[in-house]
Every structure is written in structure tokens, then in C-alpha cells.
Amino acid sequence: MNCPFCGKENQVNSSTCDFCGAWIDDPALVNTPPSLQPDSASPPAETSPQAVLEPSGSTTQVEIPPEIQALPAVQKSKTGIDRWIWWLVGCSVLFCLCASCVTLTWGFYTYSTAFNFIKPATATPPPTPTPTILFMDDFSDPTSGWPVYNDDQYMDDYYNGAYRMVENDINTTSWVYPDEFDVNDVLIKVDATKNAGPDENDMGLICRYQNEDQFYAGIITSDGYYGITKMTPEDFLVIGGEYLEYSDLINQGSATNTIQFDCVGDVFTLYVNGYQLDQRTDTEYIGGTFGLIIGTYETPGTDILYDNFSAFEP
Numbered sequence: 001m002n003c004p005f006c007g008k009e010n011q012v013n014s015s016t017c018d019f020c021g022a023w024i025d026d027p028a029l030v031n032t033p034p035s036l037q038p039d040s041a042s043p044p045a046e047t048s049p050q051a052v053l054e055p056s057g058s059t060t061q062v063e064i065p066p067e068i069q070a071l072p073a074v075q076k077s078k079t080g081i082d083r084w085i086w087w088l089v090g091c092s093v094l095f096c097l098c099a100s101c102v103t104l105t106w107g108f109y110t111y112s113t114a115f116n117f118i119k120p121a122t123a124t125p126p127p128t129p130t131p132t133i134l135f136m137d138d139f140s141d142p143t144s145g146w147p148v149y150n151d152d153q154y155m156d157d158y159y160n161g162a163y164r165m166v167e168n169d170i171n172t173t174s175w176v177y178p179d180e181f182d183v184n185d186v187l188i189k190v191d192a193t194k195n196a197g198p199d200e201n202d203m204g205l206i207c208r209y210q211n212e213d214q215f216y217a218g219i220i221t222s223d224g225y226y227g228i229t230k231m232t233p234e235d236f237l238v239i240g241g242e243y244l245e246y247s248d249l250i251n252q253g254s255a256t257n258t259i260q261f262d263c264v265g266d267v268f269t270l271y272v273n274g275y276q277l278d279q280r281t282d283t284e285y286i287g288g289t290f291g292l293i294i295g296t297y298e299t300p301g302t303d304i305l306y307d308n309f310s311a312f313e314p
Contacts, residue, residue: 131314170300189260228268267279
């Protein structure tokens with residue numbers, strides 16, 4: 001059977017056209033293929049002259065309107081997840097570009113001299129001067145330059161790898177120094193141990209020794225006192241006070257103490273065992289040598305061993 005609409009031949013028992021889908025068993029029921037029937041809510045379209053049906057039994061071919069033939073193929077729309085994937089890809093690319101730019105800029109700024117004109121100026125600290133060794137002695141050599149003297153009043157001598165000083169008069173101070181040095185500024189250090197005698201004693205270091213009436217001393221005692229002193233033609237004075245002061249930082253009795261005395265400019269600083277005990281200023285004596293000192297109070301017999309002496313010029 002031929003379709004009255006498209007003219008195509010169909011099977012005998014077909015009720016609709018296998019090619020255009022129109023009813024072919026009763027053409028009077030419809031005048032357009034089912035796929036072309038207008039929506040019931042839409043106004044009726046004008047009848048094209050080419051779409052008028054010919055009388056039954058006619059073989060006139062009906063043409064499908066061009067606008068219907070030219071309908072584009074239905075496109076599959078993008079889903080929501082597709083849009084998100086592309087958005088994430090775009091953001092990732094943008095992030096990588098920004099990170100690359102920041103990294104390149106930082107590298108040029110840090111390692112290139114091209115950006116020196118915008119870099120802040122940095123102050124370079126002055127180099128720390130290295131002290132110059134003036135004299136060092138562990139007293140293992142009895143001819144290293146210290147005086148040797150023995151009598152009933154006092155003794156200065158090398159003793160079992162150390163240097164021993166003994167004072168047997170009461171309220172008396174005695175001192176020694178190696179080969180003479182004439183320096184203004186000096187950093188002196190020594191290990192001091194009470195060998196015998198009372199804890200009420202003096203032991204320490206001297207600097208800027210000019211004569212027996214002109215020098216400075218930093219002293220401690222075996223019962224825990226300390227002070228920075230000054231010898232004058234009139235008296236032996238504590239600078240900045242009347243008496244020595246007490247400190248728990250001093251090892252008492254026969255324990256060893258490391259004493260350091262810095263004489264720099266008009267500032268004198270006393271340390272014990274790495275801790276600062278005192279600091280005073282004085283401008284009277286400039287220049288002189290350095291050495292060791294001991295002293296007694298109401299009880300004679302101060303007996304001190306010194307070891308590991310060193311003197312540096314700052």
C-alpha cells in the first residue's frame with residue numbers, strides 16, 4: 001500500500017506509514033503525519049496549498065514543508081557536572097599561573113641584583129675585635145717570670161704546678177706581677193683556691209700597677225665577699241663603697257673560684273665563675289702592668305694557690 005502523504009510503499013497490513021508515520025488505513029481521520037500535528041493549545045496553522053489532500057485514490061505526492069524538513073537535529077545539552085568540571089579546570093590553571101609568577105618574582109628579588117634599588121638597606125654590625133694575648137701561664141715552668149721569695153713574713157713561689165702566695169702578717173696586702181707590661185686596657189683571668197689559713201682573706205687580680213701606691217684590684221674572699229679596690233698613697237679603698245659586699249656566687253672555703261677582672265677605659269668589671277659581681281668607674285690611673293694579690297685581716301696565714309693565669313688586650 002502506498003502512503004497518501006509521502007507516496008512510499010508500505011506493507012499491506014500497515015496502519016501507519018513506515019516512513020512518515022501517517023495513518024494510511026483511513027486517510028480521512030488525519031491530514032498530517034502524527035509527528036507534525038500542532039499542539040492543542042496552539043492556534044491552528046495556516047494550511048499550505050501544498051499540504052491539501054488530493055481525492056482518495058490519487059497518487060499525487062504531498063511535499064513536507066521546507067521549514068519542517070530543515071529542523072536541526074536535537075543537540076544534547078550539557079549537564080551541571082560538566083560546567084563544574086570546566087570551572088575547576090579553569091581555576092586550577094589560573095592558580096598555577098599565579099603561583100608561577102609569585103615564585104619567579106620572589107626568586108629574582110632574593111637572588112638577583114636587579115631589585116636592589118627597592119630592597120631595604122641592612123646595617124652591617126662592626127666586626128668583633130679578637131683580644132690579643134699578652135701573657136698566659138699554667139705555672140708548670142718555674143722560670144716563667146714570676147718572682148720567687150720565701151721568709152717568715154710571706155712566701156711567693158711555684159708549688160705543685162701552681163703559684164703559691166702566703167701572707168703571715170695581719171691586716172696586710174701583698175702582690176706580685178710577672179715581667180712588666182705597660183698596657184692601658186687588659187682582661188685578666190685566674191683560678192684561685194684557698195690552700196690553708198682562714199676563710200676571711202683576700203685573693204684576686206691587679207691591673208694598671210704603676211708602683212706600690214698606684215694600682216687597681218678585683219678581689220674576693222673565701223667567706224663570700226667581693227669588691228673592686230684602689231691603692232692610693234693614703235689607703236687601700238673600696239671603689240663605690242666602704243666595705244666589701246657578699247655574694248652566693250662565690251664558692252666558699254677551699255673550693256676553687258675563677259676570677260676575672262676587666263680594666264677597659266674608665267670601667268672596671270669583676271666576675272666570678274662566669275658571673276658579673278661588680279662594675280665601677282675611675283679615671284685616675286692609666287697604664288701599667290698586671291698581676292696577683294692576696295691579703296689578711298685579723299687572722300694571719302692567708303695561703304692561696306693560683307693556676308691558669310691569662311691576660312688579654314681587648
